[in-house]
Amino acid sequence: MTTAKTRKGKTPSKQGRGRPRCEEAHKKILKAAYEMLDEVGFMDLTIEGVAARAEVGKPTIYRRWKTKAQLAMDAFLSAVNPEIAFPDTGSVEEDFREQMNKIVNLMNSSRGEILATVIGSGQVDDNLMAAFRENWLLPRREDAKRIFQRGVEREELRDDVDAEVAIDALYSPLFYRLLLKHLPLSDNFVDELIDVVFKGLAVND
Known part of the structure; x- marks a missing residue:
């Protein structure tokens, strides 16, 4: 019972921290993509490079943008x-x-x-x-x-x-x-x- 309550008690705090982290990651990805677009252009822009600069995993980027083109345009427009x-x-x-x-x-x-x-x-x-x-x-x-x-x-x-x-x-x-x-x-x-x-x-x- 104690374990179950502890887990239940922890769940809201994890969810509460999750949304800000998600929004922060989104902003970091857009910022990194925009900086790289400015530095190397679209053709040499890579998801790997954006992920490394934003300090996120590639799956985090692909969950939001299916293609490099979509990411580049969102970064520019933002x-x-x-x-x-x-x-x-x-x-x-x-x-x-x-x-x-x-x-x-x-x-x-x-x-x-x-x-x-x-x-x-x-x-x-x-x-x-x-x-x-x-x-x-x-x-x-x-x-x-x-x-x-x-x-x-x-x-x-x-x-x-x-x-x-x-x-x-x-x-x-x-x-x-x-x-x-x-x-x-x-x-x-x-x-x-x-x-x-x-x-x-x-x-x-």
Whole structure:
């Protein structure tokens, strides 16, 4: 009886400690994966290396992420998502301007090189490209379409323009310069893009 009670008494304390340890391990894995992604790129990133740096076993990682691509994208997004959210300034044009400036700031940092590496590596790794589309591209486009629709509802933007085309017109040039590096990414470039594209999007009084 004493043994049974002792075991029962110990169980809650073990469970109480388990969740924080689980969350701590999750954060350590993402941090380790992001650091290695920055240091060696996606192609040389390994689950073994992440496990060693995070001080966890490989099974701990595989229970959370089935592929290296999924882990890499989650690690990248956990670092950058808070920085690139859309504001609500009261003007949809300014909402896009501010958010695109956030993207440019990210692209001009070390995270931009990681993003370029992920896109480049995705050309030869279908799993990585699928993870990029699912976790980065599509959520970002859904956010942009939501802001676009807000502009239509406020009668700031035309309702006869395809939102997908408008988003491509605004954001594709940023990725073009990120990948080809033929010209700089700057706030002035964002201003010029906004001025040109919104001439075709804005409702004419």
